[in-house]
Amino acid sequence: MTTFRCGQTVSYRSVVAKSVRSQVAKRRTLHKSQNRCCIAFCWPALTRDVVLDPFFGTGTTGVVAKRLGRHFVGIEREEAYVSLAMERLEKTKPLDDDALEITKSKKFEPRIPFGILIEQGLLNPGTVLYDNKRRHRARIRADGSVVGADVAGSIHKVGAHVQGAPACNGWTFWHFEEKGSLIPIDLLRQQIRAESAAAN
Numbered sequence: 206m207t208t209f210r211c212g213q214t215v216s217y218r219s220v221v222a223k224s225v226r227s228q229v230a231k232r233r234t235l236h237k238s239q240n241r242c243c244i245a246f247c248w249p250a251l252t253r254d255v256v257l258d259p260f261f262g263t264g265t266t267g268v269v270a271k272r273l274g275r276h277f278v279g280i281e282r283e284e285a286y287v288s289l290a291m292e293r294l295e296k297t298k299p300l301d302d303d304a305l306e307i308t309k310s311k312k313f314e315p316r317i318p319f320g321i322l323i324e325q326g327l328l329n330p331g332t333v334l335y336d337n338k339r340r341h342r343a344r345i346r347a348d349g350s351v352v353g354a355d356v357a358g359s360i361h362k363v364g365a366h367v368q369g370a371p372a373c374n375g376w377t378f379w380h381f382e383e384k385g386s387l388i389p390i391d392l393l394r395q396q397i398r399a400e401s402a403a404a405n
Protein backbone atom coordinates (compact mmCIF):
# COMPACT_ATOMS: atom_id res chain seq x y z
CA MET A 206 0.00 0.00 0.00
CA THR A 207 1.31 3.46 -0.91
CA THR A 208 1.01 6.25 1.62
CA PHE A 209 1.47 9.97 1.01
CA ARG A 210 2.23 12.92 3.21
CA CYS A 211 -0.68 15.31 3.55
CA GLY A 212 -0.39 17.80 0.69
CA GLN A 213 2.39 15.88 -1.07
CA THR A 214 2.57 16.38 -4.85
CA VAL A 215 2.44 13.00 -6.51
CA SER A 216 1.73 11.54 -9.90
CA TYR A 217 -1.85 10.81 -10.77
CA ARG A 218 -0.96 7.25 -11.63
CA SER A 219 0.53 6.50 -8.22
CA VAL A 220 -2.64 7.58 -6.44
CA VAL A 221 -5.46 6.13 -8.44
CA ALA A 222 -5.82 2.40 -7.99
CA LYS A 223 -5.26 0.25 -11.04
CA SER A 224 -8.90 -0.67 -11.44
CA VAL A 225 -10.00 2.96 -11.24
CA ARG A 226 -7.25 3.95 -13.70
CA SER A 227 -8.38 1.47 -16.28
CA GLN A 228 -11.96 2.78 -16.00
CA VAL A 229 -10.73 6.35 -16.36
CA ALA A 230 -8.46 5.43 -19.30
CA LYS A 231 -11.36 3.83 -21.10
CA ARG A 232 -13.51 6.93 -20.80
CA ARG A 233 -11.13 9.72 -21.58
CA THR A 234 -7.56 10.50 -22.52
CA LEU A 235 -5.95 12.95 -20.14
CA HIS A 236 -3.61 15.66 -21.34
CA LYS A 237 0.01 14.92 -20.29
CA SER A 238 0.19 17.87 -17.86
CA GLN A 239 -3.16 16.91 -16.29
CA ASN A 240 -1.80 13.44 -15.82
CA ARG A 241 1.33 14.57 -14.00
CA CYS A 242 0.23 17.49 -11.86
CA CYS A 243 -1.98 16.71 -8.93
CA ILE A 244 -1.90 16.74 -5.18
CA ALA A 245 -2.80 13.87 -2.90
CA PHE A 246 -4.36 14.64 0.45
CA CYS A 247 -4.34 11.91 3.01
CA TRP A 248 -5.65 12.07 6.51
CA PRO A 249 -3.45 9.55 8.26
CA ALA A 250 -4.66 9.54 11.86
CA LEU A 251 -8.12 8.09 11.39
CA THR A 252 -9.36 4.58 10.89
CA ARG A 253 -12.34 3.06 9.01
CA ASP A 254 -13.26 3.59 5.34
CA VAL A 255 -11.27 5.45 2.68
CA VAL A 256 -13.00 7.99 0.43
CA LEU A 257 -11.38 8.90 -2.90
CA ASP A 258 -12.20 12.20 -4.64
CA PRO A 259 -10.14 12.45 -7.84
CA PHE A 260 -11.50 15.99 -8.51
CA PHE A 261 -10.98 17.47 -5.07
CA GLY A 262 -11.54 21.16 -5.83
CA THR A 263 -11.61 23.10 -2.57
CA GLY A 264 -11.92 19.91 -0.58
CA THR A 265 -15.56 19.57 0.44
CA THR A 266 -15.31 15.77 0.24
CA GLY A 267 -12.24 15.82 2.48
CA VAL A 268 -13.89 18.14 4.99
CA VAL A 269 -16.89 15.83 5.31
CA ALA A 270 -14.69 12.72 5.42
CA LYS A 271 -12.53 14.21 8.16
CA ARG A 272 -15.59 15.24 10.21
CA LEU A 273 -17.02 11.72 9.87
CA GLY A 274 -13.78 9.99 10.84
CA ARG A 275 -12.94 8.54 7.42
CA HIS A 276 -9.60 8.32 5.67
CA PHE A 277 -9.62 10.20 2.43
CA VAL A 278 -7.52 10.70 -0.66
CA GLY A 279 -8.07 13.82 -2.76
CA ILE A 280 -6.55 14.70 -6.12
CA GLU A 281 -6.56 18.26 -7.47
CA ARG A 282 -4.54 19.88 -10.25
CA GLU A 283 -5.15 23.59 -9.49
CA GLU A 284 -2.63 24.92 -6.95
CA ALA A 285 -5.04 27.67 -5.81
CA TYR A 286 -7.71 25.12 -4.96
CA VAL A 287 -5.12 22.97 -3.24
CA SER A 288 -4.21 25.84 -0.90
CA LEU A 289 -7.85 26.58 -0.16
CA ALA A 290 -8.55 22.91 0.50
CA MET A 291 -5.55 22.67 2.84
CA GLU A 292 -6.78 25.70 4.79
CA ARG A 293 -10.28 24.28 5.13
CA LEU A 294 -8.93 20.90 6.21
CA GLU A 295 -6.67 22.48 8.83
CA LYS A 296 -9.74 24.14 10.39
CA THR A 297 -11.92 21.03 10.26
CA LYS A 298 -12.21 18.98 13.44
CA PRO A 299 -13.39 15.35 13.49
CA LEU A 300 -16.67 14.80 15.32
CA ASP A 301 -16.29 13.01 18.63
CA ASP A 302 -16.96 9.28 18.89
CA ASP A 303 -20.38 9.72 20.53
CA ALA A 304 -21.66 11.76 17.60
CA LEU A 305 -20.34 9.16 15.15
CA GLU A 306 -21.91 6.20 16.91
CA ILE A 307 -24.53 4.54 14.71
CA THR A 308 -27.38 2.55 16.19
CA LYS A 309 -27.24 -0.81 14.47
CA SER A 310 -30.45 -1.85 12.79
CA LYS A 311 -31.74 -5.17 14.12
CA LYS A 312 -31.84 -6.58 10.61
CA PHE A 313 -28.01 -6.48 10.47
CA GLU A 314 -27.62 -8.53 13.64
CA PRO A 315 -26.53 -12.15 13.09
CA ARG A 316 -29.47 -14.50 12.66
CA ILE A 317 -29.85 -16.99 15.54
CA PRO A 318 -32.13 -19.97 14.93
CA PHE A 319 -34.21 -20.98 17.95
CA GLY A 320 -32.68 -24.51 17.77
CA ILE A 321 -29.30 -23.10 18.85
CA LEU A 322 -30.74 -22.47 22.31
CA ILE A 323 -31.47 -26.19 22.62
CA GLU A 324 -28.12 -27.21 21.08
CA GLN A 325 -26.33 -25.02 23.60
CA GLY A 326 -28.37 -26.39 26.52
CA LEU A 327 -29.93 -23.00 27.37
CA LEU A 328 -33.39 -24.56 26.97
CA ASN A 329 -34.27 -28.26 27.05
CA PRO A 330 -36.67 -30.32 24.94
CA GLY A 331 -39.90 -30.70 26.90
CA THR A 332 -39.66 -27.24 28.52
CA VAL A 333 -42.96 -25.33 28.36
CA LEU A 334 -43.00 -21.79 26.97
CA TYR A 335 -45.70 -19.24 27.86
CA ASP A 336 -46.81 -15.87 26.59
CA ASN A 337 -46.34 -13.08 29.14
CA LYS A 338 -49.88 -13.49 30.57
CA ARG A 339 -49.76 -17.32 30.58
CA ARG A 340 -52.77 -17.45 28.24
CA HIS A 341 -50.93 -19.67 25.74
CA ARG A 342 -48.38 -22.44 26.10
CA ALA A 343 -46.15 -24.48 23.81
CA ARG A 344 -43.74 -27.31 24.49
CA ILE A 345 -40.20 -27.33 23.04
CA ARG A 346 -39.22 -30.25 20.79
CA ALA A 347 -35.70 -31.60 20.32
CA ASP A 348 -35.52 -30.34 16.71
CA GLY A 349 -36.05 -26.69 17.69
CA SER A 350 -39.74 -26.58 16.80
CA VAL A 351 -42.50 -26.06 19.38
CA VAL A 352 -45.91 -27.63 19.73
CA GLY A 353 -48.99 -25.73 20.91
CA ALA A 354 -52.54 -26.95 21.59
CA ASP A 355 -53.28 -27.91 18.01
CA VAL A 356 -50.30 -26.82 15.96
CA ALA A 357 -46.57 -27.49 15.65
CA GLY A 358 -43.86 -25.43 13.95
CA SER A 359 -41.50 -22.57 14.56
CA ILE A 360 -41.82 -20.27 17.57
CA HIS A 361 -43.16 -17.62 15.16
CA LYS A 362 -45.71 -19.85 13.43
CA VAL A 363 -47.11 -21.28 16.68
CA GLY A 364 -47.12 -17.82 18.32
CA ALA A 365 -49.14 -16.42 15.41
CA HIS A 366 -51.51 -19.40 15.36
CA VAL A 367 -52.41 -19.33 19.07
CA GLN A 368 -53.21 -15.61 18.85
CA GLY A 369 -55.08 -15.92 15.53
CA ALA A 370 -52.62 -13.29 14.21
CA PRO A 371 -51.11 -13.16 10.69
CA ALA A 372 -47.56 -13.00 12.10
CA CYS A 373 -45.75 -13.06 15.40
CA ASN A 374 -42.23 -12.44 16.65
CA GLY A 375 -41.80 -15.65 18.63
CA TRP A 376 -38.64 -14.32 20.27
CA THR A 377 -40.54 -11.66 22.19
CA PHE A 378 -43.84 -13.56 22.47
CA TRP A 379 -42.59 -16.73 24.18
CA HIS A 380 -41.15 -16.87 27.71
CA PHE A 381 -39.61 -19.58 29.84
CA GLU A 382 -40.17 -19.90 33.57
CA GLU A 383 -37.37 -19.46 36.06
CA LYS A 384 -38.00 -19.41 39.83
CA GLY A 385 -41.64 -18.46 39.23
CA SER A 386 -40.85 -15.56 36.87
CA LEU A 387 -41.41 -15.44 33.11
CA ILE A 388 -38.33 -14.49 31.07
CA PRO A 389 -38.52 -13.77 27.31
CA ILE A 390 -36.55 -16.29 25.23
CA ASP A 391 -35.13 -13.27 23.41
CA LEU A 392 -32.89 -12.74 26.43
CA LEU A 393 -31.13 -16.04 25.64
CA ARG A 394 -30.71 -14.97 22.00
CA GLN A 395 -29.12 -11.71 23.13
CA GLN A 396 -26.81 -13.69 25.40
CA ILE A 397 -25.64 -15.83 22.44
CA ARG A 398 -25.10 -12.73 20.28
CA ALA A 399 -23.09 -11.02 23.01
CA GLU A 400 -20.93 -14.13 23.51
CA SER A 401 -20.30 -14.51 19.78
CA ALA A 402 -19.44 -10.78 19.45
CA ALA A 403 -17.01 -11.08 22.36
CA ALA A 404 -15.36 -14.15 20.75
CA ASN A 405 -14.79 -12.31 17.39
Ligand SMILES: C[S@@+](CC[C@H](N)C(=O)[O-])C[C@H]1O[C@@H](n2cnc3c(N)ncnc32)[C@H](O)[C@@H]1O
Nearest residue numbers: 239243260261262264265266280281282283286
Ligand atom coordinates in the same frame (compact mmCIF):
# COMPACT_ATOMS: atom_id res chain seq x y z
C1 LIG B 1 -16.39 20.34 -9.64
S1 LIG B 1 -14.81 20.57 -8.98
C2 LIG B 1 -14.74 19.46 -7.64
C3 LIG B 1 -15.66 19.67 -6.52
C4 LIG B 1 -15.31 18.80 -5.35
N1 LIG B 1 -15.32 17.38 -5.70
C5 LIG B 1 -16.25 19.05 -4.17
O1 LIG B 1 -16.96 18.13 -3.76
O2 LIG B 1 -16.26 20.17 -3.65
C6 LIG B 1 -13.79 19.70 -10.15
C7 LIG B 1 -12.32 19.83 -9.83
O3 LIG B 1 -11.61 18.84 -10.55
C8 LIG B 1 -10.34 19.35 -10.88
N2 LIG B 1 -9.81 18.56 -11.99
C9 LIG B 1 -10.29 18.44 -13.23
N3 LIG B 1 -9.53 17.59 -13.96
C10 LIG B 1 -8.54 17.14 -13.14
C11 LIG B 1 -7.44 16.24 -13.30
N4 LIG B 1 -7.23 15.63 -14.44
N5 LIG B 1 -6.65 15.98 -12.24
C12 LIG B 1 -6.88 16.59 -11.04
N6 LIG B 1 -7.90 17.47 -10.84
C13 LIG B 1 -8.73 17.75 -11.86
C14 LIG B 1 -10.66 20.80 -11.23
O4 LIG B 1 -9.51 21.62 -11.08
C15 LIG B 1 -11.75 21.17 -10.24
O5 LIG B 1 -11.22 21.81 -9.11
